[in-house]
Amino acid sequence: MSGTRTTTWRTANGLVAGAAAIAMVTAGCSGGAGSSASAPSGSAVSSGGAGATSTAVASSGTPAALAKFYDQKLAWSDCGAVKCTKLTVPVSYAKPGGATIQIAVDKVPAKGHSKGALVVNPGGPGGSGYDYAAAADQIVTPQIRSSYDVVGFDPRGVGRSSPITCMSDAALDAYLGSDPTPDTKAEEQTALKNAKAFADDCKAKAGPLLANVSTLDVAKDLDILRAALGSTKLNYLGKSYGTLIGSTYAGLFPKRVGHFVLDGVVPPDITTEEMNEGQAEGFEEATKSYVKNCVAQSNCPLGTTESAGMARIRSFLKQVDAKPLPVSGQGDVRKLTEGWASMGIAEAMYSKQEWPTLTQAFDQAFGGDGTGLMVLADAYAERTAEGTYTGNIMQVINAVSCLDRPAPSGLTTYEKDSTTFAKVAPTWGAMLAWGSLVCGVWPIKPTGTPHKIAAAGSGPILVVGTTRDPATPYKWSVQLAKELKNGHLLTYVGDGHTAYGQSACIDDAVDAYLLAGTLPPKGKTC
Template sequence: MSLTGRPLAAAAVATVLALGLSGCSLLDGNGNGGGSDAPAPASATPQTPPTGAEALGKYYGQKLSWTKCPGGQCANLTVPLSYDDPQGQTIKVKVLKVPATRKKNRLGSLVVNPGGPGGSGIDYAQAADFIVGKPVRQRYDIVGFDPRGVGRSEPINCLDDRQLDSFLGEDPTPDTPTEEQSFAQTAKSFAEACKTHAGPLLAHVSTVDAAKDMDILRAALGDPKLNYLGKSYGTFLGATYADLFPKTVGQFVLDGVVPPDLTSEEINQGQAAGFEVATRAWAKNCVDEGDCPLGSSVDDVMQGMRDFLKGLDANPIPSGDAHVPQLTEGWGSLGIAAAMYDQGSWGILTDALRAAVQNRDGRQLMSLANTYADRTDTGRYTGNIMEVIYAVNCLDKPDTANLKVYEKQAKEFTASAPTWGPFLAWSSLPCGYWPVKATGETKKITAAGSGPIVVVGTTRDPATPYEWSVRLNNELANSSLITYNGDGHTAYTRSNACVDDAIDNYYVKKQVPRDGLKC
């Protein structure tokens, strides 16, 4: 699958786990709530829908009923299943609010999205103390929601846990006609399973749908404008919102950009190049640290990585997992990818590869893969990101079932990204068989008339290459770009004070960073 999705949230989750926070459900009735012990009052005065959307009046006029829950205060937002039929079926979107720590100087709500598609905004908001700077935490209520189809909001589940194990373990780089046909059948079966189990919702989980939900959320929160922090896919969601509702764009930060005018092929090719760059950065670190298990130079290590993955394809190694006893190329690739999102995981990856190469012990690499897939060591999936990523992407970006197209792309991608090119080239095949016609369009977004938007790019970001941030900044009518010269996925609150101070001042003091700021 496209790596645009999963890791986005994975990077955030990995950071939270590293800080020792609980990963348990927020809505299970256990644990301590954040902020005030008393439930917050209902939202402020009901708001009217934007011009031309008068039929949505009952949604824009709703008041959220907040109740105490683990991590903060929770509510249900009612939205239409189909925006083409607002009087028809409705669905519930789960929302979590972590109140500002200085209510006297409160500036409003800050809605956050960690990426995906499929990352839980509720889980992300629970980590409010770590995902925004202290000045922002003091002045804003941090609000997260699980987008429709995700997590606690009418979740789409296509496969059971064991079926998903098999799907993720499939050979991701078919290189013979037989392997291609097997991969195609797997992709087709997955698409059919989503149609069977997701029902009518499958046609209504596009990014445009989620962006429209987000404006109803803004109104229900009582905010005249939407203040927003979107990371990775969350930037696609944020840019889509800005295109639909430019006049209600408040303080907006888009960190680790996915430009809406990229095609599915361009996304996959860009990610292949991005992961290649990130993996070479890890390889240099591995060599510099000494005793690198894959070689003594960067080029040797990269070739060693490719040989290792090819070896897993032909001869998987024991994983130590009761349900996935063999570490296949599919699982091994996910484990390696997971470590690319944060350079703090590089040493873990090196140790995992040493055990795998020298002792045929895949336990550590399987553990990394589990973090990527939101899967516990006992084989239980704690979220549905590995399924909903397709449900959203396949609606947003049409693709083909023509295997010759993927063969051609695999060759082209491999020329510039020999390690990750084949993996990413085949990643969108399920969308070629998707049972619902794509509704999204590839379009350049200017968001003319919006407030100033801050775009952030990291020079060696694996999942959202730096060039994508430059691209969106050039396209937006009113934006400024912060460049972080570093490794890992996204920058705010995980890189350095230069980035953090600039964004904190933007949110709190309304100081727009100088376009071209380098950190």
């Protein structure tokens, strides 16, 4: 967002994780000089023009059945401002001799002498790594642009890589705008009906790929990409859900981990309920930080104290739940419901730069016009003013999440969690508690379970956490850094989602690691 947040992780009507801001914002920090600790870097990658190829580098231990995938050579073409190619991978790793799909890959060559490829992923599930890499000048510093070929890919089921689309744009509008906090048994049944309809549509339209878009599948694709790029080890920058791809990769292929930065962690070992509750707490704290900033100004429409401001937001959401607001230019086609309003508020929590816009939107909404909040919500959902969605993140996100970990199947659990979560997160708890209902009725059983990843034998992995991150709470970064055998925590004290690109101090520490393997000192805080 604007910057531009390229992705948002969301299941049903609940926010589950988010992605990185593209805009580069710098701020001061405190901390000492870095300490030296080497980590392996990937081998060089060709940055040639159209028709240039990358030589595959497989690794010992590669299954014979996958050799044809690991041995493929990438033929790069000119695609506007980037080089682009396709990577062939099996639909099912259990049946590598069966159907295949192609993964869209792009590259922005280094401006100077290339150290090799830095593969990037902005999050999701469902974020376009292809688009993220194309914005290389904004997502990494000039130093990294000079030294690395920035490579992105659309994970399987996403964007240009056999995208999973379950609903029409109009049907998705209705789904996203539906009630995220059912208050009565009748509303609960409606929520269940909506979730079932979404799941059934995906089963009918997505085909066999629907059972093969888990994070584990993506991590295996990533190793084939590493080999095809000609890299003996993978250099990787993952943000938000991209950290789950990264940690999963490190667990599978620890010896192939090069320079790894995981910013804004989604832990591999938490349950669906733990994720929802953690996110509820994260968004609650982020919203409090926004309100505190707002009420300190003379023109804040939320009141004069933090508690009054939070109460005003909650009462407003109840009001639009009962009576949605009109939206300029939408007629009766779409109104600002509680679902859309919550999405608009959440959008502004990802970046402090959007706080003034949210304040204006609240002022407008309190006057009876939901346009400002709807504009924010559309940015969150990657929806245009014309009513089309620029990506398929709001659909594929469920397909990935529901495979990755089990979710409760009975309404009783969601009812209980909505009450429990609301005690610690009165504004966001109920919505997040109901957020995984669609996974409770998903047509395919989950293939993953929560588990710790130590990645024993890997090189150093730099884990970055932001103290008031709404979507990936800071404690999750602390958790993963401790569980990794070679994890190293870097802390940003601040607001917004993810830290690299938000602080000069963080940028310097991350760059020192990516460029020279120099890790920040233990306990480094910016």
